[in-house]
Amino acid sequence: MNSRRRAIILLIVVGVMIAAAVVTRGFGLWAKDKDESLILYGNVDIREVNLGFRVGGRIETMAVDEGAEAAQGMVLAQLDPVPFRDALAAAEAQVAVARAELEKRRAGNRPQEIAQAKAAVAARQAALARARESFERRRGLVANGAVSKAAFEAAEAEYLAAQAELRSAEQLLSLQQAGFRREDIAAAEAQLAAAIAERDRARTSLQDATLRAPSPGTILTRAREPGAIVQPGETVFTLTIDRPVRVRAYVPEPDLGRIAPGMRVEVTSDGNPKTYHGIIGFVSPTAEFTPKTVQTEDLRTDLVFRLRINVTDADNRLRQGQPVTVKIVGLHPEAQR
Template sequence: MKKILILSAIILSGLTACNKTEDKYDASGTFEAVETIVSAEAAGTIKQLNIEEGQELKAGQTIGYIDSVQLYLKKKQLHAQIKAVLGGKPDIAAQTAALQEQLRQAEREQHRVTNLLEADAATQKQLDDANTLIAVVKKQIAAQRSSLGITSANFEDQAAPLAVQIQQVNDRLEKCRIINAVNGTVLTKYAEVNEVTSNGKPIYKIAELNSIILRAYVTGDQISHVKVSQQVKVLVDDTKNTYKTYPGTIEWISDKAEFTPKTIQTKDERANLVYAVKIRVKNDGYLKIGMYGEVKL
């Protein structure tokens, strides 16, 4: 009789433990993060790639570069072409220098004739001729400047497309630099130094792991008890019989029900339809992508 009582107590204790375990969570799911695949933006040989899996990177950090010698040579060629084209531009100041000197001489003569006219030593016709000469020389200068300006503009128009090509090459040169886009930890490295890559080919995958998302699932009966910004407890296996507890914040609730994923357990095992929720959890380094977690609402 005593053995039966002891056995009953053990069974009751086990059932109580099971119930306590079941009561520990209201929903469950797996951890995930926003993963970004950084791809090459240029084609060529990877000359430098300073990353390893598990390494933390900062946004804007330069981690390597792709061979850019051909682009550099193309840029030099374009600069040389622009120099050759613009070398044909006329020197307006030099080519109008003679006329400018004629104008200065005509103005001096006009001044001299004006003084002589005031002293009754020159005639009005002489002054009129001096004024006419100044006007003619000025028109000649204006005409030559206009002609030379048109010629100069034509050379600049010829150089403009080359300047645009240089801007395009500069953009391609910039894309030869491999720059990390987001803060995070390198998850997977797809390329190595001295490998040939192409535009759009993945180089590595990175994710922000300082805060991680638990995608959990709640039943229709529970959905009315959850809301965005709600604080919850997230439980993660620590040892065989203990849990690590993290504070979490619900940041998204699905507006559509879905069939319960096969890998997920719900509090009500009879529930066929569940709602996904995303819970943001600050990561101390213990939480990993794909790890199982439970939620206490």
């Protein structure tokens, strides 16, 4: 009986030791299962953009209200376009003036202007011939006293003046025939370019008087109302970008080697029975301390690395800023070696 009792006790002791070994994984000597999942914590990214006009003016219409769904390119608000249209019309008129001036300088002077300059030269030549004849006649008479010295000097001055007037007329004819200088044409080209730039600026300002949604999303805030005068850059709407949905999670430094971009994950949130699926798109190369908004079971002062997870099957029940739990099944291939 004693031997049987000792055998029973021995069997019980061995069974307890086996159970303890299984529970404690060989008292810590057995390797952990490589397929063990990793649980991370984070939040759905808050992605918002403040929308405003690049130009100032009076708001004429606002097409949407808070909570409205906005498609990319959808018109959200419109400034009074009249001042911008007037500025564009004035700029287009300046372009027309500058272009006409440039074309005139490139074409040179008209044939009528050149003919007029030639006629002026001919008239100065005739005047010079008369002045020369009078000067030569009086020069022969002044020696014998038939003409006074004063009369001779007057004829000489008239002759010299006629020569100068002829040279001036010839120079004017040469300018008419040569046309405008290259510098004048270049200046006209620069004036046309400046006028075109001003017209394009006015056209851009007219386009900027219409506020459009830069991407799909939901109107979170309507900060102004029709009739309000707004300054450039002043917030009119706040748009929350709800697609694609991204989760910002954090992995402790000891588990960093278990994850890699491209790994598939499962995302869950409190009070929502649905399990969402996502892909790790980014792992931060820089360590940081756990943000206070992330609830983990570890100490908040542990170093972590930020992850960005792109949720592939998100719906409206997964809202921005919401705390979520991320489950990663399996290890990074490099960690399985």
